[in-house]
Amino acid sequence: MTAEHWTTGSRMAWRDVEDEALLDRAASGEPAAVDAFVERFGERLCGFLVRLVRDRAWAEDLVQEVLVRALHEAHRYDPEWPVPVWLFAIARNLGLDLLRREGRRRKRASQITRPDVAPAAVTTAEHREFQIALEDALQQLPEPYRTVFLLRDGESMSYEAIGEVLGISPKTVSSRLHRARSALRVALKEHLPR
């Protein structure tokens, strides 16, 4: 049996481990579980944080902090909610803390960087243009609306889960989402097919 086979087998095994069990094992310090945990959630959290704080370097620092904090304080996790709900709640709180802190110290220009990888599905210039316009339009949305929109349409979270992340009711989630989508629709009208 080769090392490559073992690695592949191990990855397959981690893929089958549910979020809660993975959190459990990663929090216990099992190195492979930590790796799997980072692999499963790191990219998603990074995408969310880049769009929340609008700064790539800050977002990278925050992702690390979110994951470390989640693993160190895993005993605070409430199994009533899926693990991502808890992670995104930490991410949002840390992101807003940073924005409050750093926002006072210095005015930092919006430096959201373009994504690293173009997905295979996106092949046409038109699609690419639409995505860039969407990223730009997202940056113009006020944070409460942007966050709700990213959690719903980016992460496919339920209204109830988003309410848990933000500490608001599902009804408020619905209303913020409505406003966010309406604003984006107006901002992107040139790019949406008639």
Add this chain to the structure above:
Amino acid sequence: MNADRSPRGHRDTPPRCPRVRSRINDFVDGRLTAKERGLVQGHLKSCVTCMQEARDLARLSRATHNLPPHRAGTDLADRVRRGLAERRSRALADLGTQDAAPRWAWHRAPGVRPALAAATIAAVWIAGFFAGRGVERLGVTANEPESRLPAAGGLSPRRAHAAALPPTTIEPEFVNAGHEILTDLEWATHLPQHVRRPMLASQFELFDLRHRAELALARTTTTDPRRSLAQLVHDFGNTLRDPRAIDWHAWSSAARSLRLALPAPAARSANDRGAAAAVVEAPRPGRLAESNVAAITDVMLRVGVELSPPERRDLAELLHFKQLLVHGEERHPMATHPGVMATFLSEWQSRARSSHRSGHSRAPGEHVMTTSLRFATGVHAVRTLRAAGRTTAAAEFADMVEHMARELGIEPPVEFAGWR
């Protein structure tokens, strides 16, 4: 109807549009009742403006979901591991600082107490598997008359004298036992949460560790690392009544901190070496004690009470494990090792879940069980051989253990990295 089809938007839309638009998000997100959905769909068929809005929102939603990823650097996992280690080291340092504070105040600090409580309860569980020997290895004696000491909340008069005792040399036996127990406890974290609790609960009545801990504390000074371990056991008495409050993750962190506080393990005693060598070298180490098999069966059945009917069915099939232990090739004293149970149950749980997800109600094969068993045995063998100075043989066993660990999808013990 013509008004509905007007491209000029709101002014020409019929009165129904605003009402539909207020629900269009819920429609796109599939949050409407069947009746509401039917009404909205009916309107969309006749209103181009609203239909366009619904299409736009759906496209927006799809596009956002498919936004390209942002990667957080290839070294993120390394940074997280380092960050976690630093965080835990700081927690250890805080623990030390608090120890210098007024006596018995530090373990009441937020976060520390749950950690200790969890550790002690886990210690009891392990002690149960060791049939009482585990606790005594901590330097705590069960049968001494002084063991009847005050209940929770009050300080033992003996403890008042503890600080005045001269520094104690830590016996190698104590250090080794400490490391072994911590290793076992770390393994216990592999158990799914809902399995741990009933397992622990089943052991609660077996030991009056609290009293033993009181005694141990009376014998240690504040600078004695044994004190930390004894302290863990002490808090056990205060938390037995609410096993749901067990804080496993905090415990796990505390266990690692304690490992750092202990000196490096010394070589085992001649007796230990002899016994372990016999285990390693004997091709058929002998029949497993029936009482151990009964204990395992009992624990598994207790666990089963907490499981869903399909899981219980799987578990019933898995009671073949008992047969395996008694009659199979893998019978071995190490079968009662908690690491074996932890690995076995954890593997079983994840396999059972996978089976259910894929629609096959199939219990995991014996292969997993036997591999788990061999794995735990192998770990023991490597440690034993290392302690006996047989490095070549230890390296061979380490290879085998790593192989099995990967087969089980788990990591071999970290200490193995430096042994080969």
